[in-house]
Amino acid sequence: MSLQEIMSQADLAFYPQVALVIFAAVFVVISARLLASSKRAAAYEEAAEMPLQELAPTGRPGKEPA
Amino acid sequence: MSEQPLERFSYDDKIVRWFMVATLVWGIVGFLVGLIIALQLMAPNLNFGPLLTFGRLRPLHTNAVIFAFAGNAIFTGAYYSIQRLLKARLFNDTLSWIHFWGWQAIIVSAALTLPLGFTTGKEYAELEWPIDIAIALIWVVFAINLFGTIAKRRERHIYVAIWFYIASILAVAVLHIFNSLELPASFLKSYSAYAGVQDAFMQWWYGHNAVAFFLTTPFLGLMYYFLPKAADRPVFSYKLSILHFWSLVFIYIWAGPHHLHYTALPEWASTLGMLFSVMLWMPSWGGMINGLLTLRGAWHKVRQDPVLKFFVVAVTFYGMSTFEGPLLSIKGVNALSHYTDWTIAHVHAGALGWVGFMCFGMIYWLLPRLYQNDLWSPKLANIHFWLGTVGILLYIVSIYAAGLTQGLMWRAIDDAGRLQYPDFVETVTILMPMYGVRVLGGLLYITGALLCAVNYIKTAQGAPETYEVPVYEAPALAPQPAPPGSTFPPLSPAKLLGGRWHRNWEGLPLVFTVWTLIAIAVASLFEIIPTFLIESNVPTIASVKPYRPLELYGRDIYVREGCYNCHSQMVRPLIAETERYGEYSKPGEFVYDHPFQWGSRRIGPDLHRVGGKYPHLWHLQHMEKPSEVTPKSIMPAYPHLLADPIDFAAIPGRVGVMVTLGAFDEATAPKAEAMAHEQADLIAAQLAEQMHPDDAAKREETTQRYRDKEIVALIAYLQRLGTDIKADVGAGGGQ
Numbered sequence: 034m035s036l037q038e039i040m041s042q043a044d045l046a047f048y049p050q051v052a053l054v055i056f057a058a059v060f061v062v063i064s065a066r067l068l069a070s071s072k073r074a075a076a077y078e079e080a081a082e083m084p085l086q087e088l089a090p091t092g093r094p095g096k097e098p099a
Numbered sequence: 100m101s102e103q104p105l106e107r108f109s110y111d112d113k114i115v116r117w118f119m120v121a122t123l124v125w126g127i128v129g130f131l132v133g134l135i136i137a138l139q140l141m142a143p144n145l146n147f148g149p150l151l152t153f154g155r156l157r158p159l160h161t162n163a164v165i166f167a168f169a170g171n172a173i174f175t176g177a178y179y180s181i182q183r184l185l186k187a188r189l190f191n192d193t194l195s196w197i198h199f200w201g202w203q204a205i206i207v208s209a210a211l212t213l214p215l216g217f218t219t220g221k222e223y224a225e226l227e228w229p230i231d232i233a234i235a236l237i238w239v240v241f242a243i244n245l246f247g248t249i250a251k252r253r254e255r256h257i258y259v260a261i262w263f264y265i266a267s268i269l270a271v272a273v274l275h276i277f278n279s280l281e282l283p284a285s286f287l288k289s290y291s292a293y294a295g296v297q298d299a300f301m302q303w304w305y306g307h308n309a310v311a312f313f314l315t316t317p318f319l320g321l322m323y324y325f326l327p328k329a330a331d332r333p334v335f336s337y338k339l340s341i342l343h344f345w346s347l348v349f350i351y352i353w354a355g356p357h358h359l360h361y362t363a364l365p366e367w368a369s370t371l372g373m374l375f376s377v378m379l380w381m382p383s384w385g386g387m388i389n390g391l392l393t394l395r396g397a398w399h400k401v402r403q404d405p406v407l408k409f410f411v412v413a414v415t416f417y418g419m420s421t422f423e424g425p426l427l428s429i430k431g432v433n434a435l436s437h438y439t440d441w442t443i444a445h446v447h448a449g450a451l452g453w454v455g456f457m458c459f460g461m462i463y464w465l466l467p468r469l470y471q472n473d474l475w476s477p478k479l480a481n482i483h484f485w486l487g488t489v490g491i492l493l494y495i496v497s498i499y500a501a502g503l504t505q506g507l508m509w510r511a512i513d514d515a516g517r518l519q520y521p522d523f524v525e526t527v528t529i530l531m532p533m534y535g536v537r538v539l540g541g542l543l544y545i546t547g548a549l550l551c552a553v554n555y556i557k558t559a560q561g562a563p564e565t566y567e568v569p570v571y572e573a574p575a576l577a578p579q580p581a582p583p584g585s586t587f588p589p590l591s592p593a594k595l596l597g598g599r600w601h602r603n604w605e606g607l608p609l610v611f612t613v614w615t616l617i618a619i620a621v622a623s624l625f626e627i628i629p630t631f632l633i634e635s636n637v638p639t640i641a642s643v644k645p646y647r648p649l650e651l652y653g654r655d656i657y658v659r660e661g662c663y664n665c666h667s668q669m670v671r672p673l674i675a676e677t678e679r680y681g682e683y684s685k686p687g688e689f690v691y692d693h694p695f696q697w698g699s700r701r702i703g704p705d706l707h708r709v710g711g712k713y714p715h716l717w718h719l720q721h722m723e724k725p726s727e728v729t730p731k732s733i734m735p736a737y738p739h740l741l742a743d744p745i746d747f748a749a750i751p752g753r754v755g756v757m758v759t760l761g762a763f764d765e766a767t768a769p770k771a772e773a774m775a776h777e778q779a780d781l782i783a784a785q786l787a788e789q790m791h792p793d794d795a796a797k798r799e800e801t802t803q804r805y806r807d808k809e810i811v812a813l814i815a816y817l818q819r820l821g822t823d824i825k826a827d828v829g830a831g832g833g834q
Contacts, residue, residue, distance in 0.1 A: 040632040049625070060346075067338055077337035083258045084327045087183045090569030095109060097566045 103574035106253070110182040112566070114195040115175055116469050119462060121203060122171040123552055126458065129163030130545045136160055137541055139735070140702065141534050143726065146735030150214040153735055154661025158225040159213045164450065165223060165313065167206045172458040173317040174198070174241070177264050179465065180324040181245065184261060186254045186573045190247025194240050201237035205230060217287040220658035220694050221302050223309050224278055228289045231279040238275070242268050249608045253573040257608055259340040263320030265608070266348050266615050270312035273619060278305035284756045285749065288655070294762065295689025296363055296637050299697055300630045304355040304623065311351040314449070315417075318457045319347075319386050322414065325461050326393055329406045335392035343385025348615060350379045352622035357428035360437060361671040362697060363686035365636040368626060369430065376428030383421030390414035405480035409460030412488060416452025420445065435510070438667055438701040440530070441502025444495045451491045451544055459483065459551055466558050471566055475557035479550050487547035493540030501533040505701075510675040518678050523704040528731045640687035643823040645763045646816070648750050648771040649778040653816025655753065656809055657696065660737065667698035668707040668820065681708035681821070688824060691762040703734055710822035715782060716789035718814045719805075740810040747807070750775050775812075782811040782818075 139145045139153045146152040182189055189195055208230050212218075218225040226234070245264060249257065278301050281289035293301050327334055334340060356364055356372025391414055394401065401407045423445055427436050436442060467474045474480065508526040511519035520526055630636060646654060657663075670676050672683040684707050689695055698705075713721075720727060723741055725734035754771040757763035767774075780802070787801035805811055 045629075052625075063345075064342055067342055070338075078333070080256055080258065081333040081337040083184060083254075083256070084180075084260075084324050085331065085333060088186055088571040088573055091107075091572045092570055094570055095568035097113060097568045099562055099564055099566060 103577050105572045105574055107570055107572050108188050109568045109570050111189045111192060111195060112179070112469055112568075114189065114192075114199060115179045115465070117199055118171050118175040118178065119465060119469065120555075121199070122168060122175055122458060123462065123548070123555060125163055125167030125171060125206060126455075127545070127548050127552060129160060129168045130541070130548055132156055132160040132163055134538065134541050134545060137534065137538050140733055141531055141538065143733045143735055148735055148737060149216070149660075149739045152660065152737075154664045155214050155216060155218075157664045158218060158222075158661060159210065161223055162209050162213065162225065163206070165309070166209070168458070169314055169318075169454050170202065172454075172461065173267070173313075173321070174202070175465070176321040176325065176461050177245070177317065179469075180260055180321070181248055181264065184254065184258045184324065185248055185252035186571070187248055187252045190244050190251060194244045194247075198237060198240045198244060201233065201240065205233050205237060208233070212287060216659040218658060218661065219279075219281060219289060219291065220661075220663060220696060221278070221291065221298075222663075222699065223306055224275075224302070227287045228279070228281055228283050229286065231275070231281075234275060235272070238268070238272055242272070246608070246612075253575055255576055257611070258323070259334070259337065259344065260320040260323040262344055262611065262615075263316045263323065265612055266344070266619075267312045267317040267320070269612065269616050270308060270316070270348075270352075270619050273616075273623070274305045274308050274312065278302060282756045282759060284753045288753070290753075290756050290760065291694035292760065293693070293695075294760070295692045295695050296365070296686045297630055298692070298695040299359055299362065299364060299689075300356065300368065300626070302695070303358040304352070304626065307355040307358060308352060310449075311347075311354070314454050315351075315383075316347070318454060321457055321461060322386070322390050322410070325457075325464055326390055326410050326414075329404065329410060329460070329464050330394050330397040330400060332393050332395070332397050335389050335395065339385050339389050343382040343389070345618065346382035347379070347386070349618045349622050350375050350382060352619055353626060354379055354428065356626070357433065358699065359697075360428075360430045360433040361673060362669045363684050363689065365630070365686070368630060368636075371626060373428050373430055377425045380422060380425040383424075384418060387414055387418035387421065390417070405477060405484050406460045406464045408481070408484045409456045409463065409487075412484075413453050413456035413460060416448055416456065416491070420449035420453060423448070434671075434673060435506040436502060437671075438699065439502040439506040439509075440498045440533075441506065442699065444498035444502055447498065448491065448495045451487070451494065455544070456487065459487070459548075462551060462555070466555060470559050470562040472558055472561040472563070475554050475561065479554050483547040483550040483554075486543045486550070490540045490543030490545075490547065493543065494537050495540075497533040497536035497540065501530045501537075504529060504533070509679070509701075510673070512675060512678075518675065521679070523679075523701075524729055524731055527702070527733060637686045637690060639690075640685060640824060642826045643688055643690060644826075645691045645757065646819065647774060647778055648754050649745075649775040649782075649812050649815045650819045651753060651757065651763075651816075652745060652750055652775065653809075653812035653814070654696075656740070656813045657816060658694070662706075663696045663698045665698075665700060665702035665734070667701050667705045669697040670705055670707050676705070680705045682824065684821075685824065688821070691757075693757070693760055693762055703732075706817070706820055708821040710818050710820040714789055715786045715814050715818070718817055719786060719810055722810060722813065740813060741805070741808055743809045744807050745775070745779065745809055745812050747772050747775055776806075778815055779811045780806050782814055786811070786814075 135145070135151075136153055136156050139156070149155075178189060178195070205226075209226055212227060212230065213225060217227050219227060224231075245268060249261070280292040282292060283289040291298050323334060323340065353375035354372055356368045357376045358372075360369050360373070362369075391411070394407070394411065397407075401411055426432055427441070427445060463474065463480050505526050508520045508529070513519045668684070670680045670683045677683055688707075689697075717728065719741065721729070721734075722737045724736045724738070725732040726736075750772050751768070754763050754768050758765045758768050763771075783802045783804075783806035784798075786805055787798040790801055791797040
């Protein structure tokens, strides 16, 4: 029996439905934990500032031809 | 925590400057090719064949604007931003230059090979196999440079922009490699390893995710960096960025089948594609919301600053396109929009609005900083913004109108139950005024880009003779302390799954990368595995047989000339289609199609049932000068097909590849060249009979003239199309 034949005859439709429920549950839990957390708010605010907190140049700059 | 010594370093901005120049140059080239093909649709005499016909130039346009313009823009912005976000110079200067020159060489090779007709016939994946390998190699160079920079970073936490770059690199690599699996027949000719339904699925898994991970995620990365910089505001919600990043990366992968609604793709795949595309609206709008609300408290700046104007309009178009896309993915809507200009309008709203304007905003922001000179003319940049915006609006409104007009005319049924517009060409000619407005819109957009070039040149001309290279100081990352009892310090379960899990992951780029890859791979395999493994997806039709050698050669001509850019080969099971074209297309009919040629536009009619519909002579005259046969046709003329000889010696090699792919009988293969000659002689004789029914001498002359010309091969292919389902089981085919 080829793999195609085996897969066609195995009753697989149930599994994606299970997978969908698991996926939905995981998604909801992760979203809830993420959005509810107030303890980590400070850490996220700090992360959001990263583009605005770049290093300032120090000392004498080098030169590079155009 | 131990004090790490301060390290001194500088950023490589030279490579960023070069990538930025390349972005603008190729952008203008790509836009101009777009203008040419837009004009060709209105004036078919502008098709200067064989090299510069619409079918050969359209892929040049798409490749140029996606990979040359947007590609170089991604590298510009990514290389600028990651150095600053990671407080580290790019990993390796030599790799940076290999990346730059390698990518430009790939673009040049595309510009040469595509007009010459070297094409795989798969959209946005037209480049032939040697170039595909080069793309993979240069992409690896980019990845090493990016991940290497992450490895030597002096900032532990990886900002959201970099997650998007990581996801883009991984996804593009996976998509490119698996969609480009092809067997070479010669140096610049290959055949897709996949056929028919499976090839269609792989192609649009790739095609839509090229949009996702080449035109969306990298630009979201750029947005997350350059918009806060330009507005001097932090991103609105970091939590939202976490949520929408993971949702986007996982959900986008499934959306591909929305390009294949009502086709021979199995219905379950079509439904999955629709559902996930609709869900995709949410993570996409997460990005839009984050972008627009970053400007809270800074809206007054938009009035003054052209950069912010470009970004705001870009993000707005992103929001509009990612709302429209899910709507177009709904089967009922898609039944109207598929193959029409509505798709083109949708693409260009996203491409000109989101991608284009993000590029221009970024260029205007970077120009003064990279060239250490004030922007030559902010006023000119403002004019560019307005020209571009009006240009986009003219483009999309006119082409929306065109798409709706076509779609409604194709499906219109009169009171007697017949097609209201049975002549396809009627549904084309009516669009000309809209195509004219599109040309005007494109002209405005290009003018804007040219103004950007002027601003660029003038700003760069005022740059100092030697650039200052600022030096920075920062400590190296402190080594991670090991949790008690743990053998491998950074990767303990507590760190991976504990309270600050996402913050920790951001500090563990390898883990992050692996999880992103898992998300992409799992999502892909859920759709790919059933497509390939379940036999009932492609029921075998006993009477469908492989193409004969000459027909295969003719198919290669069809691919070479880019006929799929205008013609589809997929009759949908909708009343108006079966009335117009005949029996709807079954999956089993395409099992020997390497690559599939279902097409995604109908600038000309569907061809799947064209076999036997017209006599050979009709095809010859039509190819020679379409407007002689169909007045007002906008199809280019292909007179060279009547003069160019068939390369019979190439046939055995091509048939050999088909044997390997299971699309031709091995026992018959040695006779392939002889079979081709036989069929060519027959068709030439039949042509001669049609041309000169009463003159034997002229018939003989005509037969001799055409028996070795490409036109008979193309006729052989076209006359075969769609006929197998009516054939006897034992007859026909490449046996």
